[in-house]
Amino acid sequence: xxxxxxxxxxxxxxxxxxxxxxxxxxxxxxxxxxxxxxxxxxxxxxxxxxxxxxxxxxxxxxxxxxxxxxxxxxxxxxxxxxxxxxxxxxxxxxxxxxxxxxxxxxxxxxxxxxxxxxxxxxxxxxxxxxxxxxxxxxxxxxxxxxxxxxxxxxxxxxxxxxxxxxxxxxxxxxxxxxxxxxxxxxxxxxxxxxxxx
Amino acid sequence: xxxxxxxxxxxxxxxxxxxxxxxxxxxxxxxxxxxxxxxxxxxxxxxxxxxxxxxxxxxxxxxxxxxxxxxxxxxxxxxxxxxxxxxxxxxxxxxxxxxxxxxxxxxxxxxxxxxxxxxxxxxxxxxxxxxxxxxxxxxxxxxxxxxxxxxxxxxxxxxxxxxxxxxxxxxxxxxxxxxxxxxxxxxxxxxxxxxxxxxxxxxxxxxxxxxxxxxxxxxxxxxxxxxxxxxxxxxxxxxxxxxxxxxxxxxxxxxxxxxxxxxxxxxxxxxxxxxxxxxxxxxxxxxxxxxxxxxxxxxxxxxxxxxxxxxxxxxxxxxxxxxxxxxxxxxxxxxxxxxxxxxxxxxxxxxxxxxxxxxxxxxxxxxxxxxxxxxxxxxxxxxxxxxxxxxxxxxxxxxxxxxxxxxxxxxxxxxxxxxxxxxxxxxxxxxxxxxxxxxxxxxxxxxxxxxxxxxxxxxxxxxxxxxxxxxxxxxxxxxxxxxxxxxxxxxxxxxxxxxxxxxxxxxxxxxxxxxxxxxxxxxxxxxxxxxxxxxxxxxxxxxxxxxxxxxxxxxxxxxxxxxxxxxxxxxxxxxxxxxxxxxxxxxxxxxxxxxxxxxxxxxxxxxxxxxxxxxxxxxxxxxxxxxxxxxxxxxxxxxxxxxxxxxxxxxxxxxxxxxxxxxxxxxxxxxxxxxxxxxxxxxxxxx
Numbered sequence: 001x002x003x004x005x006x007x008x009x010x011x012x013x014x015x016x017x018x019x020x021x022x023x024x025x026x027x028x029x030x031x032x033x034x035x036x037x038x039x040x041x042x043x044x045x046x047x048x049x050x051x052x053x054x055x056x057x058x059x060x061x062x063x064x065x066x067x068x069x070x071x072x073x074x075x076x077x078x079x080x081x082x083x084x085x086x087x088x089x090x091x092x093x094x095x096x097x098x099x100x101x102x103x104x105x106x107x108x109x110x111x112x113x114x115x116x117x118x119x120x121x122x123x124x125x126x127x128x129x130x131x132x133x134x135x136x137x138x139x140x141x142x143x144x145x146x147x148x149x150x151x152x153x154x155x156x157x158x159x160x161x162x163x164x165x166x167x168x169x170x171x172x173x174x175x176x177x178x179x180x181x182x183x184x185x186x187x188x189x190x191x192x193x194x195x196x197x
Numbered sequence: 198x199x200x201x202x203x204x205x206x207x208x209x210x211x212x213x214x215x216x217x218x219x220x221x222x223x224x225x226x227x228x229x230x231x232x233x234x235x236x237x238x239x240x241x242x243x244x245x246x247x248x249x250x251x252x253x254x255x256x257x258x259x260x261x262x263x264x265x266x267x268x269x270x271x272x273x274x275x276x277x278x279x280x281x282x283x284x285x286x287x288x289x290x291x292x293x294x295x296x297x298x299x300x301x302x303x304x305x306x307x308x309x310x311x312x313x314x315x316x317x318x319x320x321x322x323x324x325x326x327x328x329x330x331x332x333x334x335x336x337x338x339x340x341x342x343x344x345x346x347x348x349x350x351x352x353x354x355x356x357x358x359x360x361x362x363x364x365x366x367x368x369x370x371x372x373x374x375x376x377x378x379x380x381x382x383x384x385x386x387x388x389x390x391x392x393x394x395x396x397x398x399x400x401x402x403x404x405x406x407x408x409x410x411x412x413x414x415x416x417x418x419x420x421x422x423x424x425x426x427x428x429x430x431x432x433x434x435x436x437x438x439x440x441x442x443x444x445x446x447x448x449x450x451x452x453x454x455x456x457x458x459x460x461x462x463x464x465x466x467x468x469x470x471x472x473x474x475x476x477x478x479x480x481x482x483x484x485x486x487x488x489x490x491x492x493x494x495x496x497x498x499x500x501x502x503x504x505x506x507x508x509x510x511x512x513x514x515x516x517x518x519x520x521x522x523x524x525x526x527x528x529x530x531x532x533x534x535x536x537x538x539x540x541x542x543x544x545x546x547x548x549x550x551x552x553x554x555x556x557x558x559x560x561x562x563x564x565x566x567x568x569x570x571x572x573x574x575x576x577x578x579x580x581x582x583x584x585x586x587x588x589x590x591x592x593x594x595x596x597x598x599x600x601x602x603x604x605x606x607x608x609x610x611x612x613x614x615x616x617x618x619x620x621x622x623x624x625x626x627x628x629x630x631x632x633x634x635x636x637x638x639x640x641x642x643x644x645x646x647x648x649x650x651x652x653x654x655x656x657x658x659x660x661x662x663x664x665x666x667x668x669x670x671x672x673x674x675x676x677x678x679x680x681x682x683x684x685x686x687x688x689x690x691x692x693x694x695x696x697x698x699x700x701x702x703x704x705x706x707x708x709x710x711x712x713x714x715x716x717x718x719x720x721x722x723x724x725x726x727x728x729x730x731x732x733x734x735x736x737x738x739x740x741x742x743x744x745x746x747x748x749x750x751x752x753x754x755x756x757x758x759x760x761x762x763x764x765x766x767x768x769x770x771x772x773x774x775x776x777x778x779x780x781x782x783x784x785x786x787x788x789x790x791x792x793x794x795x796x797x798x799x800x801x802x803x804x805x806x807x808x809x810x811x812x813x814x815x816x817x818x819x820x821x822x823x824x825x826x827x828x829x830x831x832x833x834x835x836x837x838x839x840x841x842x843x844x845x846x847x848x849x850x851x852x853x854x855x856x857x858x859x860x861x862x863x864x865x866x867x868x869x870x871x872x873x874x875x876x877x878x879x880x881x882x883x884x
Contacts, residue, residue, distance in 0.1 A: 062255075158586075
């Protein structure tokens with residue numbers, strides 16, 4: 001994993017060529033999600049100036065996911081000015097745009113949201129849990145996938161405070177152009193597989 | 198070998214985390230389980246009381262569509278026995294309202310999820326259970342609600358805050374049950390409930406403008422004697438066992454220590470408590486026994502620190518309920534009873550303590566223990582970095598204390614003596630054990646904070662309760678040297694001085710208390726009582742009247758006032774106050790004998806009043822085990838008034854004997870005079 005990431009890093013830093021998508025074989029598939037208005041969105045196409053994109057997979061009634069809302073807001077505040085774009089992804093098709101808008105408001109999320117009705121992005125980023133995050137480089141490379149931090153050990157066991165801040169560390173490393181030291185971690189929360197399609 | 202609890206629980210952790218094959222392997226022959234036929238009955242009976250709209254569970258599981266959305270999660274958390282939350286190990290004590298799933302039920306759920314969580318034939322579906330909306334125990338007789346909500350912050354660590362709700366009650370009542378409604382079920386994780394008859398909790402609440410006060414309950418707020426009140430999610434409200442209602446005094450505050458969990462958004466929390474009253478006075482009284490340690494001191498990094506304690510029952514008793522308590526370092530708890538025969542009985546075992554799911558566990562059937570049985574407990578704590586719940590990174594030394602970052606080790610047992618006559622023996626023995634431990638703990642805290650007045654108060658109160666009034670007075674004086682303007686401390690000093698029979702000093706202390714707090718009804722009453730004892734009846738009278746104006750349900754003040762009015766010949770008013778005292782304390786001998794004396798000696802007493810005097814006098818004599826000379830004197834006068842002179846003579850002789858052995862020569866002389874009247878078949882009359 002480490003070696004692979006280093007190649008990616010060098011690719012961006014020194015060669016500047018278009019990189020291969022990490023999951024070879026899926027590269028050709030177009031990944032599309034939906035805006036809350038129903039418009040198709042290519043989540044891997046980042047506008048100029050966006051150095052990295054963070055997709056935060058959440059669900060309306062998952063308590064662990066909701067408890068992370070303030071931490072997501074703090075990370076957004078800290079990294080937005082450095083060219084990191086945060087987007088919430090709702091992978092549960094049962095959650096309607098109206099319910100999502102209400103959720104965004106209730107938890108004061110200051111970021112855009114998309115729906116992943118077909119789980120295209122879920123599969124592309126190998127997401128299994130809400131809350132779980134995927135960090136893509138400007139080149140569309142999956143630089144980090146996993147938990148936001150290590151506060152939850154499992155659903156029955158929680159630390160008084162996080163001791164590692166995996167997402168913040170990953171973003172810092174991506175922005176610095178260095179390889180992400182822990183590019184994959186295990187998130188704790190609700191299973192995306194439970195969301196009926 | 199040292200026990201490493203975290204490693205032990207690591208097994209279930211791995212089962213949850215390894216890879217993504219989340220479903221246990223299932224044998225090929227096992228039939229497919231469907232939601233409608235197999236899973237819905239389990240969910241309806243075990244999960245739905247919390248997991249339904251508007252309840253504590255973060256999502257509903259009532260319907261197939263609901264459950265399907267959480268199928269794998271349900272498989273995981275039931276297999277790991279995280280849900281339904283139920284901590285006691287099976288087979289170690291049989292408890293009411295157990296939420297634990299059986300192995301067979303867990304297996305059904307695993308098979309259902311392994312098969313893709315099919316709905317099955319909706320014709321198999323049992324009807325969705327109907328839950329009463331709102332109060333589960335019925336319409337309460339009285340509801341107290343926070344007047345305004347407390348706004349819980351959106352995130353950060355758990356919040357511990359105590360709310361104080363005045364209980365508007367015109368007169369004391371017997372409480373059969375209470376029901377707690379968290380108001381915001383998502384945010385309130387559990388509640389401890391106490392009653393405060395002082396104003397200590399209110400004063401803490403008033404220190405800031407937001408509802409409630411920080412931290413856990415003040416010392417002045419406590420369980421009703423022998424009862425354990427609290428709430429955890431999913432707990433069904435239960436009445437006190439038969440004949441064991443508890444008495445709620447007028448002018449009490451309900452105090453609820455809440456453990457709240459942040460949810461990601463700011464949450465309004467507005468709790469309510471419903472009271473269910475009964476007219477049936479208690480006929481049995483429980484005793485609360487606490488085992489454990491108040492001197493916990495765990496070195497940083499220690500992975501298996503153990504405490505043990507035991508108690509030998511002085512009488513036959515039933516264990517009705519049990520409540521283990523520790524904070525975040527607690528890992529394992531065991532309690533058992535060892536019978537005099539050597540046979541041991543498990544009382545409870547918790548293999549994976551979780552502070553968040555603490556509860557009061559009530560036995561399905563009382564655990565009968567004979568005199569001489571030894572109740573013992575052992576708790577193990579993990580203060581290493583491997584304990585994920587350790588509040589300190591890196592670990593620090595942790596000592597006993599009530600803040601969440603301190604540690605505790607209590608095991609409460611609700612005991613009922615098999616013979617109610619043994620109640621006093623048991624209660625006294627238990628109180629002595631607990632007081633000695635409290636004294637050690639609070640003396641240690643005082644040593645750490647010698648300039649903290651409330652530390653002196655705590656130690657002084659324990660000395661006072663233990664009958665060491667001189668030591669109590671010393672600490673109250675030290676408290677007053679640090680904080681001179683506190684009415685409650687002057688009042689307590691007055692009590693200590695009264696117990697030392699230093700009446701003039703006590704009068705001065707009570708006077709200071711009422712000058713600092715013009716609404717201190719008990720200080721007014723005690724001031725009156727001390728003046729009364731010194732024969733200063735005219736001075737005492739206005740203090741009693743003021744005490745009653747401030748607090749009309751003060752039975753002592755009614756009785757005291759009745760006595761003064763009786764002496765002054767104001768019979769009608771005296772009778773009114775004795776009756777008021779009896780209304781408040783129906784089993785109290787003092788107003789009974791006061792009333793008996795009044796009717797027995799009044800010139801104008803009717804035959805009905807004289808008959809009542811005999812009945813009251815006999816009852817009072819029974820209640821005081823014929824050991825109170827004033828009660829016997831009143832009964833003798835009543836017999837004489839009723840023309841039963843033989844009984845009058847016998848009773849007066851008994852009164853004389855008790856008065857003489859109690860070294861009350863003046864009173865003995867009075868009784869002797871009356872005795873000679875009865876021997877001459879004459880009654881004693883006043884007025």
